[in-house]
Amino acid sequence: MKLTINAVNFEMAERLKKYIDKKTARYGKLLTNPGAEMEIRMTVVKPETNLNKQTQIRVIGNGPEMFVEKTCDTFEQGIDLCLEALDRQIEKLKER
DSSP, X not given: OEEEEEEESSOOOHHHHHHHHHHHTTHHHHSOOTTOEEEEEEEEOSTTSSSOEEEEEXXXXXXXXXXXXXXXXXXXXXXXXXXXXXXXXXXXHHHO
């Protein structure tokens, strides 16, 4: 699985990159198609306010395209919530 991380309107810290790598490592096994790609886009929407960090995850190349978007106080929280929602989408896909 190919993982692409885009940071918009901010400079991504190395610890955030490591956090994302750790959280997404198991998806290499869940997304069985060798051409599967996971794209993570993190955006600071309105600087200086609460709930200003938008996280989007798009998975393509493993059946139908899956997309999740959450807005939270931190990117870590956004990643966690997006991956939980993505897990639910993968389970529904497997049930079909």
